[in-house]
Amino acid sequence: MQNLINNFSINEDIKNSSIKPLIVIDNSMNAFVTGNNYIYIHTGLLENLDSYEELEGIIAHEIGHLKLGHVESRRILSKKNSNLINIGIFALLGATLAGSNNNLNGSILIGTDFFNKKQFKYNRTQELEADIFSIKALNKLKKSSIGLNNFFKKIEERNKLFPKKNNYYTSHPNSENRLELINSLSHFKNNNLNTTIYYKNLELDLQKLKIKLTAYTKNKQKFNVIKKNLKEKNKIFYSSINHYLNHNIAASIKKAIELQEQDKKNPFANEMIGSLFFIGGNYKKASLHYSQAIDKFNKLKISPPLNIKLSLAKSLIEINDEKSLKKSLLILEELIPMKYNSIYFWKLIGMNANKLGDKPASLVAIAEEKILKKQYDKAKIFASKALKYKNIKTLYKMRALDIINFK
Known part of the structure; x- marks a missing residue:
């Protein structure tokens, strides 16, 4: 997905590294963006893809x-109404794709003053602008x-199954109108869509992606649907995930190793084996296979995934031995x-540093956690404590000073 983003970013004069994809475990067919330059893609959307061209369009x-600039303009618009009740503004400000707000788990309260006709008309205009851009x-x-045409057809079918009670109160244009727009502006309408693409000699199979997603979502219904049209080349992978879903880790590892033997250059097989051993x-053994996966990515001249x-x-x-702890801390650094910007990440650094007896590093990690929790005074206290240690490493000293000078 990052490669797809980069392709569009280069052509649209957007800084390559500024937009990142994040997968959200959610059954709804949706994607959205927020002001932090992340594209959030729901697993429900990925599970319903029939081609990579759909993902490109999305x-x-x-x-x-x-x-x-739609996210920022929505933010400005919301600030103009000082009487807004809190309605889950993070989710609302994210420009969504599918037109359904049901996945916001009640954070959007229908009937508030915010949800007026003017607001939804404004959102519909932005959706059409994004359609034209795409x-x-x-x-x-x-x-x-x-x-993209096929994806909006799916949305149209879904809306027929679950019609909105009040069609006016929708933040997205009618799917039929969107299809007409796509057909009128598109120069290329090749029907030969791809379910497999190649990136630097790595085969990326869409069905395999869907199988892997079920390991995270535990969606056995989707998993069983895949079985009906299972490709021969994906049978071993499917079997490994099937054992995993049935809590037979040993059998899952055995199948994953069999898969790795078939394609020894593929780093994803080692990643999978590492995860299963973990x-x-x-x-x-987990660390061995993760290391092998990283080595294979480097040989392919692909940056290993974070x-x-x-x-x-x-x-x-x-x-938990000294050699391993030193190595892990270097990786985390x-x-x-x-x-x-991850609290969990700083907890890992703090735990790692504490196990090594690196008190100043662990104190800075706590200070970073406090900053992310907006507990600025507490953050400065921990940063000050860290700076009292003469053996504090330069990396942590610089971060501690930044925290103390934070305003």
């Missing part, structure tokens, strides 16, 4: 919201619009520029 649409972006890359409590590096660090912490 990503282009969400980039459109960011490029056109089609133009696809045209620039000579990409087919059929994927779940099974064999942290040494989650694999983080998983390696966690397995090394669990091994390498990830600070990318993960500094």
Whole structure:
């Protein structure tokens, strides 16, 4: 997904590294963006994809919201109404794709003054602007619009099954209108859609992605649907996930190793084996396979995913000997520029540093946690304590000073 984002970002003159994808475990067919330049994609959407072209169209649409400044304009509009009750503003300000707000778990209260006709008309205009942006972006890359067309057809079918009681009160244009717009503006309408793509000699199979998602969502209904049209090449992978879902970790590992033997250059097989060993409590073997996955990514000249590096660090912490703890802390320190805004991440650093007896590092980690919790005075107290240690490393000294000078 990051590669798809980068392709559109280059063509639309957006800084390549500024937009990142995040997967949200949620059954609804939706995606949205917020002001932090993340595209949030629901697992329910990914599970219902029939081609990579659908995903390309969805990503282009969400980039459109960011490029056109829709999130910020919605934020400004909301500030103008000082009488708003708290209605889950984070979710609301995120420009959503599918037109359904049911997934906000009651945070949007229908009937409040905020949900007036003017607001929804404003949102519908932005959705049409994002649609136009996405089609133009696809045209620039000579990409087919059929994927986006197919996705909106699914939305249309879903809306027929679950019709809205008041059609006026919807933040999205009618799906039929969106389909007409796509067909009128699109230059490329190739029907040969892809369920498999290749990235630097890595095969990325859409069905395999869906199988892997079920391991996270535990959606056995979707898992059983996949079985009906299971590709021959995915049978071993499916079997491994099936054993995992049935809590037979040993059998799942056996199948995963069989899969890895078939494609020894594929780092994702090692990642999977590492995850299974971690779940099974064999942290040494987990760390071995995570390390092998990282090595394979490097050989392919692909930056290893951050989650694999983080998983390696966690397995090394669990091994809990001095050599492993030193290695894990180095990995975590390498990830600070990318993960500094995560409380969980700083908890890991604090725990790791504490196990090594690195008191100043653990104090700075606590200070970083307090900053993220907006407990600024407490953060400065812990940062000041860390600076009293003469053996504080430069990395932590600089962060402690930044915290003390934070206003």
